[in-house]
Amino acid sequence: MTAEITASNVHALPPAELVAPDRVAARLYTDPGIFELEMTRIFERSWVWVAHDSELPEPGTFKSTHVGRQPVIVTRDRRGEVRTMLNRCRHRGASVCERKSGRANGFTCPYHAWSYGLDGSLRGVPYPDGYTGVLDRGGMGLRRLRTESCGGMIFATFDDDAEPLAEFLGDARPWIDRFFKQGGGYPVKVLGTHRFRYRGNWKIQLENTTDGYHFPIVHRSWMASVDAETANMMSFMTDPEAVTHDLGHGHSVMRMVPEHSDLDVDDGTEKLQDRFRSLVSRLESAGVDEAGIRRLVRAMHGTGFNLNLFPNVSMSISFFRVLRPISVGETEIEHVAIGPDGPPEITGPVNRERLRAHEHFQGPFGFGTPDDAEGWDRVQRGTTAAPDMPIMVNRGLGRETSSPEGWPTSHVTDETGMRAAYAQWKAMMADG
Structure with a gap:
C-alpha cells in the first residue's frame, strides 16, 4: 500500500512510494x-526501442544508439539477423564504432585493433602470442543484448529473463500495425532524423506525448500558422470521441483525430484537403488511381493518434519521438521522420510534402517543438521550488471508465496515459 506523500516524509520515502494514483x-x-x-x-530491464527495420535494410548495415546511457550498435549480420551489442571493446573498453549509421564488414577497435564480426564475435587479435593460454576467444565477443521486433520496430533489453517483447507490448501491438498504415499501401521507411536536448527530466517528455490538455495552449502559434482544415482537424478539446486508453505495461494511446485511427477505414466522404491539390495532380500524372491517391493523401498528417510505448519511444501521429536520459536534469530527444517506401515517381512527391510538414511542426525552427521544449525546461526549473509539493496527474480521474476492451479510458485531455506510465514506473522501481 502506498504511503501518503506529505511534506514531512517526501524526502524519506523509497522511490516506489513516491507515486500515488493521483499525484507523484x-x-x-x-x-x-x-x-x-x-x-x-x-532502462536495463525494459524493452527499449533501438531501431526501425528500414534503418537496417541489408546485411552489413548498422546504427549506433543507446539503451539508457549505454552505447550500443544495432546491426543486420550476414545471415540477416538483427543484433544489438554494446559499443565497447572487450579489451580495454574503447568504443568500436563512432558513426551514427552505415555499412560495414565488422568493427575494429582503433586502440589495439581487436576486430569483431557483424554478429559481435571476436575475429582477430593482433600479436596473439601474448595471449597464449590466457584468452578464451569464444567468450570475448561484443556483449549482446536480447533483441526482438514487432511490426518493424526493433527493441533490445539487458535482461535475459524479461518477458517476450510481444507480451510486453500486449494491447499496443494492434496500434503499432495501425500506425504503419500511413504508408498508403507501401512499407514505411525512415526519411531522416534530428536531435536536440532540453534541460529537464526524461519523464517530463514521457508525459508530453500523452497530454492532449496542453495542445491548444502551447501550440496556438502552430494552429494559427496552418490552413483552417488542418486546424479544425486538430480541434479535439470538446470532441467526446477523442479519448486516451491505458493499454497496460505503461503504454497508452491518445486518439486526437478518431476518424484517422484506422486509415483503412474510408467511406469516401472525407474531402481531401485543398493544400494537397498539387500533390494530387502529380500522383494522377504518375498513374495512381483515385483509391491510391486517397490512401496516400489521407495519410499525409499521419494516423491521428499518439502511441506512447514505455519507456522511451512515442509513435506520434506521423513520426517517432525517442527519448534518451542524459542526467536527472537533461534529456536528448530524437525526432524520426517517416514516409512510404515505393516507386520514386509516386512516393518522392509524397515524402517531400511529409518532410515539409514535419519541419513545420517538429523541426528545430518549427512551430511545435521549440514551444514544447520551453515547457519542459520550465517544469524542471519550477520543481526546484517547494520540492515537497506534488506533481498532479488527477485530471479526468473522476470520469475514467473502462472501454469494451477493458482499457481504462478517459477524454484525450485527461491524464490517463500519465497514470499508466507512472503505474509501470512504480512497479519497476519497487522491484529491487
Whole structure:
C-alpha cells in the first residue's frame, strides 16, 4: 500500500512510494539517486526501442544508439539477423564504432585493433602470442543484448529473463500495425532524423506525448500558422470521441483525430484537403488511381493518434519521438521522420510534402517543438521550488471508465496515459 506523500516524509520515502494514483512527488524529476535507480531498474530491464527495420535494410548495415546511457550498435549480420551489442571493446573498453549509421564488414577497435564480426564475435587479435593460454576467444565477443521486433520496430533489453517483447507490448501491438498504415499501401521507411536536448527530466517528455490538455495552449502559434482544415482537424478539446486508453505495461494511446485511427477505414466522404491539390495532380500524372491517391493523401498528417510505448519511444501521429536520459536534469530527444517506401515517381512527391510538414511542426525552427521544449525546461526549473509539493496527474480521474476492451479510458485531455506510465514506473522501481 502506498504511503501518503506529505511534506514531512517526501524526502524519506523509497522511490516506489513516491507515486500515488493521483499525484507523484517532484523528487522524481530532481533526485539524482532516483535517476540512477531508473537507469538500472527501468532502462536495463525494459524493452527499449533501438531501431526501425528500414534503418537496417541489408546485411552489413548498422546504427549506433543507446539503451539508457549505454552505447550500443544495432546491426543486420550476414545471415540477416538483427543484433544489438554494446559499443565497447572487450579489451580495454574503447568504443568500436563512432558513426551514427552505415555499412560495414565488422568493427575494429582503433586502440589495439581487436576486430569483431557483424554478429559481435571476436575475429582477430593482433600479436596473439601474448595471449597464449590466457584468452578464451569464444567468450570475448561484443556483449549482446536480447533483441526482438514487432511490426518493424526493433527493441533490445539487458535482461535475459524479461518477458517476450510481444507480451510486453500486449494491447499496443494492434496500434503499432495501425500506425504503419500511413504508408498508403507501401512499407514505411525512415526519411531522416534530428536531435536536440532540453534541460529537464526524461519523464517530463514521457508525459508530453500523452497530454492532449496542453495542445491548444502551447501550440496556438502552430494552429494559427496552418490552413483552417488542418486546424479544425486538430480541434479535439470538446470532441467526446477523442479519448486516451491505458493499454497496460505503461503504454497508452491518445486518439486526437478518431476518424484517422484506422486509415483503412474510408467511406469516401472525407474531402481531401485543398493544400494537397498539387500533390494530387502529380500522383494522377504518375498513374495512381483515385483509391491510391486517397490512401496516400489521407495519410499525409499521419494516423491521428499518439502511441506512447514505455519507456522511451512515442509513435506520434506521423513520426517517432525517442527519448534518451542524459542526467536527472537533461534529456536528448530524437525526432524520426517517416514516409512510404515505393516507386520514386509516386512516393518522392509524397515524402517531400511529409518532410515539409514535419519541419513545420517538429523541426528545430518549427512551430511545435521549440514551444514544447520551453515547457519542459520550465517544469524542471519550477520543481526546484517547494520540492515537497506534488506533481498532479488527477485530471479526468473522476470520469475514467473502462472501454469494451477493458482499457481504462478517459477524454484525450485527461491524464490517463500519465497514470499508466507512472503505474509501470512504480512497479519497476519497487522491484529491487
